Amino acid sequence: MLTPWSDWSDCSVSCGKGSRTRQRTLKSPVELGECTEELDQVEKCMLPECPIDCDMTEWNEWSECNKSCGKGHTIRTRIVKLESQFGGDSCPETIQRKKCKIRKCSRGQANSDEKQRRKEQREKRRSKQGRAEVAAEHPGCKMRPWSNWTDCTKRCGGGIQERLMTVKQRFKTAQLSSCKDRKEIRACNVQPC
Incomplete structure (x- = not known):
């Protein structure tokens, strides 16, 4: 003689895939032979997916300053390895920029740098007129x-x-x-x- 099954237990996890159990017991001892009925049952249970936070690589090294003299900037980057899912923390910035200044430009050098930049811009504009x-x-x-x-x-x-x-x-x-x-x-x- 067996008791009725108990209610199913709560799922073993708070999100995602887990399991739950229920039990029953012998009402009276077995007099001849043995009881082959199962006394415990386990089944899988599924709750809403667990939040997955964004996962990113470490920052790369800062790049070289983009100017050889005067005020410039340097950047560093990192890559998203895994986008956030199911309400997890979203991804922060993937690029950072900061100012850099190697040394002051001498007047002659600043002027020649500016002339070179203007010349390059003129050439770019000409190549795009078509x-x-x-x-x-x-x-x-x-x-x-x-x-x-x-x-x-x-x-x-x-x-x-x-x-x-x-x-x-x-x-x-x-x-x-x-x-x-x-x-x-x-x-x-x-x-x-």
Whole structure:
């Protein structure tokens, strides 16, 4: 003679996959032979998925300063290994930037750097004149298309690339704050060396 089954226990976990049990007992001792009925049962139970927090690599080393003299910037990057799921902590920033200044530029050097930069911009503009020009969402001005991304500053270990969108024409109605050149920066070659 056996008692009825007990109620199922709570699931053994608070989220995800677990198990639960129930029991019954002998009402009276067995007089002949033995009782072969099972006295315990176990079954799987499933609760809502457990939250999974974002998982990221460690920060890479800071990149070299992007200027050889004067004020510049340096960046470091990290990669998302696993996006958050089921309400886990979301991913924080993957790129950090800080100012750097190696040494003051001498006047001659600053001027030659500026001239070189202007020359490169002129050459870029000439090479893009054949392309269709696009108007960006900038009230009061006409913008040139995005330039190509620059070469990555590093072959591995996290470098940076930049691209520019420059103002082609500023209308009289334009406010200075709404009509200006734009620059985008992104991480590249973030694989370890």
